[in-house]
Amino acid sequence: MxxxxxxxxxxxxxxxxxxxxxxxxxxxxxxxxxxxxxxxxxxxxxxxxxxxxxxxxxFPSKALHARKCRLEELERQHEDGNQRKKALQQAVDKAKVGREVNVDLLKELPASKHQRDQLKAELEKYKECDPEVVEEIRKHNITTSFHIYSFPDNVFAIKSWAKKKFGLENSSLDKAFAIPEDFD
CATH class of the missing domain: 1.10.10.10 (Winged helix-like DNA-binding domain superfamily/Winged helix DNA-binding domain)
Structure with a gap:
């Protein structure tokens, strides 16, 4: 056609x-x-x-012109692709700098890990003497002692309430709730 x-x-x-x-x-x-x-x-x-x-x-001239335009477009795309490839290769080369595998460091790695584990174990031994840990234990002791001293008061308050509400005696309450006689 x-x-x-x-x-x-x-x-x-x-x-x-x-x-x-x-x-x-x-x-x-x-x-x-x-x-x-x-x-x-x-x-x-x-x-x-x-x-x-x-x-x-x-007309033949239009077909020739269309082919030339297409060829120029493809050549331009090819050149752009080559430039992108060069830029990416340079970026890869730049990124590789300083990332070389050092065989000597790889050989030292297991020994370094072992030394680190030993130092951690030694640190755990001396952790009890750490000022921060000692201060934390003191704070915990204060809180715990407060709870220890307030516990009997709470028990006596509940016993008093139960005596008034239900008319029970101290001995029957102590026996029912297994409260020893020397509870104070």
Whole structure:
């Protein structure tokens, strides 16, 4: 179909192409319209409506120009890709600096881990003498002693309430709740 347009360098109506294509190129007349429409969709053939008729044409210079533009676009994309590749390679090379694997350091690693574990164990031994830990124990002792001294008061308050509410005696309450006689 393109060869017909390139050879004649003329504009055609659909009915003209349907007559020419089967004779000169062996394209069936039933498929001429579909082929022509696909060429128009691909911008290989131009079309224009003049009055009530549609005219179709394609010139070799347009195809050559389209190919040159496409080639230039692909070359530009190729060049951009090469520049990006160089920039990324430089970034990778820059990132590798200082990250080389040092075999000597890898050999020292197990010994360093063992030494660290020994130092942690020794630190745990002396933790009792740490001023912060001692201060924490003192605060805990103060809080605990407060609770120890307030506990009997709470028990006596509950016993007093139970005596008033239920009219029970101290000995029966002590026996029921297993409170020893020397509880004070």
């Amino acid at each position: 393109m060869e017909i347009c390139f050879e004649t360098k003329d504009a055609f109506q659909l009915k003209d192409i349907e007559k020419i294509a089967p004779k000169s190129r062996g394209i069936t007349s039933m498929s001429v319209k579909e082929v022509l429409q696909s060429l128009v969709d691909d911008n290989m053939v131009d079309t224009e409506r003049v009055g009530i008729s549609n005219y179709y044409w394609a």
